[in-house]
Amino acid sequence: MNFTLKIWRQQNRTSKGKFIEYQAINISPDMSFLEMLDAVNRDLTKKSEDNIAFDHDCREGICGSCGLFINGRAHGPQRGVTTCELRMRHFVDGTTITVEPWRSRAFPVIKDLVVDRTAFERIIQAGGYVSVDTGSAPEASSIPVPKANADEAMDAAACIGCGACAAACKNSSPMLFLSAKVSQFALLPQGNAERRIRVQQMVKQMDEDGFGLCSNTYACEVECPKKISVVHIARMNREFLRAKFL
């Protein structure tokens, strides 16, 4: 397969970026999207040109490092996969593919397709934990958790923190990310003690970091590579109201 790529190039945080065209030739349909970019980078290296920078590490859809905006879609056209899992067989031979970094006020571009997602760190630091020091935990099975709750908490906890939700949202809202964490802890007895303060602190931090508000368009759910459900946003909203009024 052959493709024309229109790729966003930007030297650093402060420089102005632009799209540049590249050719990806002799691409096998079984290649992952990142392996296709590896091939383009290999050609650039041979010409002693600076490579197209993109974030990645595990290449199996779990570390949350990779994340590209491909033809206007976060992680490309397939549902439920990350960019590193996406295979070229899902593209039409001979077409042009546009590749951009996440676009969100809260995620400044570091270089080319790499963005700074430390705003997510600050949201977790604001309250995405149970305050339990090492050594202070009771015996693991002392508190039973209904299987259905544990399973749903796991659905929420599967978030990989890639940022696709915020990037896909027209308001740049990371609500799916934030709500997944809030929801995980709301479903478990261990999260109960800090329930109120957690949701309040995390939402406050989100506002401070310049993310937008959720207007329930649910683009996030469609683009989430881990298929995290917007049900968690509803639960978070309830948690937030509960914290305010109870």
Place this chain on the structure above:
Amino acid sequence: MALNSKIPEGPIQQKWDNHKFNMKLVNAANKRKYSVIVVGTGLAGASAAASLAELGYNVISMCYHESPRRAHSIAAQGGINAPKNYKNDGDSIWRLFYDTVKGGDYRAREANVYRLAQVSGNIIDQCVAQGVPFGREYGGLLDNRSFGGAQVSRTFYARGQTGQQLLLGAYSALSRQIKKGSVKFFGRREMLDLVLIDGQARGVVARNLETGTLESFAADAVILATGGYGNVFYLATLAKYSNGTAIWKAHKKGAFFGNPCFTQIHPTCIPLSSDYQSKLTLMSESLRNDGRIWVPKKQGDKRNPKDIPEEERDYYLERMYPSFGNLVPRDVASRRAKEMCDKGFGVGSTGLAVYLDFADTIKRNGKEWVEEKYGNLFDMYHEITAENAYETPMRIYPAVHYTMGGLWVDYNLMTTIPGLYTIGEANFSDHGANRLGASALMQGLADGYFIIPYTIGDYLASAKFTKVKTDDAMFKESEKNINANINKLLSIKGKQTVDEIHKKLGKVMYDYCGMARNLAGLKKALEIIPQLRKEFYEDVMVPGSADNFNPELEKALRAADYFEIAELMVTDAIHREESCGGHLREEYQTEDGEAKRNDDKFSYVSAWEYKGNGMNWELHKEPLTFENVKQATRSYK
């Protein structure tokens, strides 16, 4: 220098308690006067950094990812062991200890393994309290599954994402300390050197990966939690950026390297399909619980697996190992798969694969049951191979997965450099010559949550420290050397990419220092590796510059170390004239192809001291004594 493993006195059950009692304590008010650098934020690093900060130490934490949560530990799938005996199947600390020593083919230190088994239960308690959503039974209690090398069910899991959930737990604890200011976290920093002052580890120099600037960090002790070096092989199940640089730089500064040749090749990975492939993907070993491994009885049988009738299939593991069947330890399963393929029974287009078949389980328990347990793995398999494993068997083949070797550490997890500790996969301890499934997560968290917080206090309370600042000469000199090295790499301007040369090294390692090794092959590798290293320094092309984000430069710096690590691995493999665990020397095997140990000669840890002047090492031996588990021939029949 003589090795001192510092194993405490007393019966094995009491060693750790005695030791905890005898160690010096830093009193609560004084803890904030000490600072500790923790490099790495995987399970080991994140749990250590959080726990030390909770105790009151000043902690500097760094990793090359933007966020601690992206560490390679996130990818662990199957589970974590603890002998809670919730299944009432006869598990105990002693049994986990026994299984791990035996699984490691009697090349691990008994005292360490016992302690690991002892604290493993606390890990589960800690993780549950953090809100880790482990799999549960309908009654609300924790569920367990079984894993290779054990006959009891002691593996706790969170679907197929156990590593992710445990890491997110440790990460949340770390985040809490970062917010409190007791941990200063530096993301996108890659440690490129260790700094010694008066013979003590007192700091590191790291490169800021975004700006390219070198930054020095000083402290009273340094902990390396930088993971394994399996990417020496280029193709491995490790994350692409996992590397050996941090421990290698420490090795070159005086930390001995333990058992470098002990590598684990995992039996259940998706086979290689072409040479553009950038990594190999693991299918969790837990699949071996419910999948049956087989090859056609006829060599070169190219029929669709569905058309091969039952009686023409060879379920070779069940045939050879009736009591463990498909659940034999990894080294055995991998070796047998290779052997089947070498003999021409392999399947798939390359003939380098065996089947892992779920048909019987689906018939017995239904597709939904399998989907609930392994759904994400089946999805992953489908995305990579475009095949539906609910309908046709998976194809699997072994791939490099874990390095049991690593920096030599004593019972306190301190290396041969005072004040330098190594935890998690980066050290050599606990797993001997073969690691059992679900025990790396256990070891990483044991080291970080429950061991290092005690042992480092003993050192800090007893050592003498001079005042150290990052503008001291040693830091400056280190920065100068790193800069020189970077400039050298950028100025070569050769014709090959880093990956192209690294791949060649990987092939040499797979061919000669992989699942089966022999003297002739290893000697050949020892000739080729220095040539490849030379080729690298003459012909590599590193584009871009040093003053901004440059992943190719990062790769080149890591690869440069692989060409050296590989040489030590091969050197170690040559010297160990026996087979044990993952180290199968073809000259030393039993008639039916099992590893043949030589306990009289090789019951020791090889600890290699770097001697400078190119690649020169001196071998030290830490004798291993087995007072509690009798050294026997490992049998899984």
